[in-house]
Amino acid sequence: MSRNQRKIAGPVASTPYILFTDKLNKPAKLKKRRDGRKDDEQRQIYVKLGVTSQAKGSAYLEMGQTKVIVSVLDPREIPKQNRKSLDGEIQCELKYAPFACQGKSSAELGANEKSLSIALKKSLLPAVCRHEFTNFQIDILIYVLQDDGSVLSAAINCAGLALIDGGIPMYDIITSTTVGVQGDRILLDPTASEEDICKGSSCFNAEHGIVVAARLESHAQTTEFYHIGYILPEKFKKISEYIFSKNEDIAKIVKQALVQKVKEHVVKKGNKDEASN
């Protein structure tokens, strides 16, 4: 583990205290979900638009204990490049808050940040009308305040909202869902501990895996489909159908949030007009 020299120097060899608790003795199989949900039950989602004043567009999203905040900055000319690109660019930067999750080294988190940023960029690119801002780039900053599973999905959902909030031209609403596979069970929207079990680096006989899909709702286009684990091809078909049907539920929530935002805006504007009259 890398140590910050400016902090108080600890002993050279240290052991994380978690190792002595029973948390490490995770069950290889899951019986009941810890939070009492059914297998196909999504966690509560809370959405708020326009949370940061400096950014052009921003959104905050909670999925259970997973919390992300996304800001979209104004488009700017692509810096340091030799040739002009016909399409606009998107730059995603995902950062974990230092307190976002437990028991992961900073190196591990850094690598995670990088690969999540790349995945996020890839899933957002097809949703944005890039031809509308030739030679410009949009910076999207994602800050993960707390990681309790399904981070990529939360980030995609939130970034989609923030882009819309920022008035960036888009083809469609983008939504994303995560499912975990454990034996015959398919768990919707897994938490961090469920994700760990489903990733199954200690699972040697049953099917297991994590699937994340992002989709443009009305075009029925998949912009990102990501799976790790060990599943049979037949299971993959089943999951892909399942995950897309569940995606529609998220889209409803997203739409509702957007309508709400517009309504508020209209009311506010109406009040202002009244006041000026």
Next chain:
Amino acid sequence: MANILLSDAEKTFILHGVEEDFRCDGRTRRDYRPMELETGIVSHASGSARLRLANTDILVGIKTEIDVPSPYNIDKGKIEFFIDCSANATPEFEGRGGEELAQEISDTLAKSYQSGQAFDLRKLCILPGQQCWKLYVDILILECGGNLFDAVSLAVKAALFNTKIPRVTAALMDGGNVDLSLSDDPYDCNRIEINQIPILVTVCKIGDSCVVDPSAEEEQCSAASVVVGVSQRDNKSFLTNIHMCGVGSFHQETLESSVELGLSAAEKLDEELLIALKLEEERFGKYGKKEIFGFLR
């Protein structure tokens, strides 16, 4: 990837070819280009392989080191993938230019090896909680002619087959320290079980159809492709990872059919690779000296 400039007319030509199921080099949509494989060509490494898939050239070297297992997984060894995009492949890779591509490939590879069923890290453990083997899988991309994922995964599998881990003959516990003695005999070594090690297949969407093994030119014509990781176990194929690349998107049906295409290609490829590796070993004996062709041919 390699920057190839194609005019619109050339792109249309490739597109029409794919539609007709007759690609520029005469292949059908399900055909691979010829491959050359040679193992054991880097003498400083524990295992190595060089794969040439038409124009794509990959060199893999595997080094082994003794390490301490992570406190979270005390009974497991470690494996680390590192990809270096050599500037020899294209001047764009000079300095740090190839890092993004390298990151993407090594991430995908690491994810498809993550499952305990795909690659059993317990076999790399020497003494739980004390000592384990760490495998450094270092991949050098010397030339890109398209289809890097497939070529890299095949070369890594071949190099793992070639890897020889020295046998531990004795372990002494001296206070808290472990004293390992390794066999001096270079032929006395452990091999890695490679049957279930996954391989990756890229399925590239060009126009409305999907092709396997895209050349660099074909990659230019495609907006999206999907990489499928497939592992064989008990005569069944399992998906270890699915990863989408490119800026475009897929329709759900296209996605499903391309995963199917990738799966069938991977099964065949895996079979052929194992045959080729066994053949090479039979021909030269298990540890027999053989002449190294390397780049001289």
Next chain:
Amino acid sequence: MANQDLLSDQGLRLDGRRAHELRRIRCKLGVFSQPDGSAYLEQGNTKVLAAVYGPHQAPGKKSNHSEVIVNCQYSMAVFSTGERKNRPRGDRKSQEMTIHLQQTLRAAIKTELYPRSQIDVFIEVLQADGGNYCASVNAATLALIDAGICLKEYVCACTASLANGNVPLMDVSHLEEVSGGATLSVASLPSSNKIAFMEMSQRFHLDHLPKVLDHALQGCQQIMSILDKAVREHLALVGSASDWGNIAK
């Protein structure tokens, strides 16, 4: 002294060579199709790949209106050395090597022929066993020839060292580099007897310099004839379709 062991009483070195012998050199031109020129060179266990791109237009800022810019990059595969390297390039040693290569190659290329252009030379060391710089220069020469870039003449490099305090050794291997004394690396233009680059790793008495240098230059001369042969063979092979093969013979 470890120095004593470099040469046995019978006059043989650790790998069985005599003091004035080179390691086996094998090389091939045109190993890759994408670069404009490429070459592979083995000098004993040191194995090097070189690729040349260009001449192409130089980027605006760097452009020089009187001569070509020679841009080099030296990198080593992480598995090339006995101990695994952490990164292939960007460390001090490879940066230094890059500058040395640049200097050497500029001496050989007819730079005035390609104004406002740039030539990229990329070196990849696949296996390192001493004399990395020399193998890189030799491979780069072949790659430049393969790319059809005008050279004044071959540029060849060779190392030499001093064993037992007075016997010069030619073409030092890694083991000798580590256990032995000073290593002198020389890059020369053998036909005109010019020295393009010279570097020494340790000190020895000035009196020894002439004979060590002489050995290194002799090595360069021999390497040149090997490279020349390889180039001629390659040309015969490439041209055999148009019936040059018979003429070359």
